[in-house]
Amino acid sequence: MGRYIVKRLLLLIPILLGVSAIIFALKTVTPGDPARQILGNDATEEQVQAKRDELGLNDPVIVQYFRYIAGVCHGDFGESYRTGEPVLEELVPRLATSAKITLGAVAIGAILGVLLGVISALKKYTWVDSLVLVVSMFFQSVPEFVVGLVLIMIFAVNLHWLPASGIETWKGYILPMLTIGVSSIANYTRITRSSMLEVLGEDYIRTARAKGQTESKIVMRHAMRNTMIPVAQSIGTHLGNALGGGMVLETVFSVPGVGKYIVDAITARNYPSVLGGALMIAIILVVINLIVDISFVVIDPRLKTTIIAGGAKKPKKAKAA
Amino acid sequence: MSENILSIKDLVVHYETDEEVVEAVNNISLEIGKGEILGLVGETGAGKTTTALSIMGLLPAKVGHVVQGSIKLEGEDLLQKSAKAMRDVRGKKISMIFQDPMTALNPVKTVGDQISEVILLHEKCSKAEALRKAQEMLAKVGIVPERYKDYPHQFSGGMKQRIVIAIALACEPELLIADEPTTALDVTIQAQILDMMRKLQKERGTSMILITHDLGVVAEMCDHCAVMYGGEIVEYGTVEQIFDNPKHPYTKALYRSIPSLDQDVERLHVIPGMVSDPSNLPSYCTFCDRCEEKNSHCAEHDPWIVDVEPGHWAKCFQYTPEWEGGK
Amino acid sequence: MAKMHTPAMEKIERKNAKRRKPKRSTPATEAWKRFKRNPTALIGLIVVALLLLIAIFAPLIAPYDYQVQDFMAMSQKPSSAHLFGTDQLGRDIFSRCIYGARYSLVIALFCTIAAFFSGGLLGIIAGYFGGKVDTIIMRIMDIFQAIPMIMMAMCIVAVLGNGIPQLVAAIMFASMPTMARNNRAAILRVRGCDYIESSEAIGVGQVRMIVKHMIPNAVGVMVIYFVGFLAVSIMMMSSMSYIGVGLAAPTPEWGLILNDGKAYMTQSPYMMLFPALCIMVTCFAFNLMGDGLRDAFDPKMK
16 A cells, blocks of 8 residues: 555656646746846846846756756745745645635535435436436536626625625635535536446346345445445546636635635746646645545455555456447 | 245236337246246246346336236235335345346445345344354355455355355245356356255255256256246246157257267257347247247247146147147 | 237337338437437527527627727616616627627637647547557646646736637647547547457458548547537636636627626626626536537447
């Protein structure tokens, strides 16, 4: 198990190098001079040159890149052009905020989605099934920020129950969580439904019926855990998507999270912050996927052997039927 | 035959979808005595499994329909029972072993859990007691009882089938339906499993329906044999009668298609034609189109059951006294 | 003929009697038959067709010019003169939304085509050639995928500036890894099918194989991705415009109209309601259609 985790974490290195290279490349081709940006239009040409030297902007890009990488290895993600504060120190509290919202949202989405998916599967081909699928798909197909805006209009503007923006109180978390959660319900519903239908067609369900087990217990005891395998898999992807989607949503709700931090940084051409944010997200994504893969072992004992042996990440899909 | 444990009368089962109606079982009647093993032989699609599922009350919901007939277990019609009453029958009075042991066990539950589940359902006992009984059952089917904590994927195919058998026999059912229990297994394992099943069956006096397409298995295991074709039983008798004196052209053709060890033949005998399409069965004899002994009557009327000797009957015009009239 | 007649059989016979002669059935006609039977998919198709008509005939439908500011009618509530009301500059929101359909659909179409010719092509190459080519392309895509799509698109807009071609490029770039992955999977699925292997075994020529077997079978999946991506690009475009990194004012793009209304949310919620509805209906319709297509082309996938 330990070796497996180390191996997966080592895979992070090329990804982080790649991600920082891409952002670095974008940074060099972005028009505008960061030094001028920091000092403002009033600064003299000499002052700007001095600042450029100070920031190391006059060195070749390659040198800048490796200097940055060396810094990251020591936990130094550079300083924000805007505030002059270390990026890492700015990122950490924002990360906590984003994490709270994301986790809450995934919980809302997964719980509601799985519930609706199970109902849908058990009532397949009835009007309940169609209704669940159409409604959940509606929420999936609408951009998150529109869902967010509609929720703001209802709960903040009309009903005055919840604040439209900010997270000064716990109430501020509700709308962003709800928005991301609701948008992801369809995904879970769909996966749960098809997974449940597949599982219910398995031979071991027939075995359970042949034992004289009741339908409800067959669903709870035999089908549920097997159904959850692909659902757990999608939780990982969803966490990642929610972090990415958080950029727009945190802007909509003015939540001081990583997403808004990056959006502000991009608009202000504040590249150290963009780089730091991007690396942070990449690291989190890889770690989340690792945790999800490990958690499979708990659900599906068959995977223990493959994971400990360091074998295939997921059981290979059977050849197209 | 002393007392019948199960008697099926005029059973017709159809699968109905929007596209077609499949006539899976057509008017079959069968009786199984106490402690007897009945072999149900036939090709794929002959209606063997459907018959078994009808007895269990496990026909696919919405699609499978019993159109007519009765299935009586010790005099009580199973088809009239409520869903709840049927749950008490399944696992307790009638058990079933399914074809593929690889998929018949739940991959995320330990085998101990899966055996004790059926015990908990039908016997009043504590969880610990059920687990202890489950271990006993494991020992009976030849698996180290300590392995009750293991998951199905840790067992080989043959061992899994032993576990499936342990589940089926855990509550000492009166009737065991085994649907091709060895088809998915290696030949060497097949014999072991069959031996064990027969031993347990003798020990407990369980009646058994053994579904198979392997005539060798029937010869070795069964007392009676019913040959199915196109959802009908075309011939029924004791194993000796069927093997020594087959009457129906289909049964005869089946024997001819078994490769013989002492004769050197160029080609295996093949029954001509294809298995009849069960969604489009003829109103005349189902086997007629492939029959090598057919007569002009066969393409006009559906033959009926005729006794050829005591306890041995066939569904063929050859043995009809009124052969001439075809009526 | 049958052994025993049941009501169910009579029903089917009646149905078959009504049915006209069976037409030549190809995968496409089969798919269309299944698509037709799916009411939600049909609704999606109808709405998309309506949107297309609206986009084409926008100048005829829109009662006002989308740019004209009428200072006599600023921030008006919806009325018969201004169906969706007017914005803070007195522009008719209904006309802006109508023209918005033009922008959204055309840009989405360009984005999708561009994405297919970049990421899609990479995926097809990776899937078709396999081996080292596949490994190199997919490892690079892995790196790209570690950057959230919207962040990638924003960075590219930061480099290239605001504007329609820039936006198309940004969305194309950002979608590259997903596109490559999907198309690669589609090709691999077709390649791995038993019938391709069996055609290979009986010596079907390369060209014939690609034309007769692989394209017809991969096209279904690709059409699904295509329609699906149209919806994704509309979503991305409006999201980006809304946070100010997409198109520049005064383009009547739905996300931008929403952004305009943001400041007046409390006093004039209708300013946001109608463009939001436009985005919702459009995305929903595309998804319904895409979903229907998926079921139609691959009934087993459901």
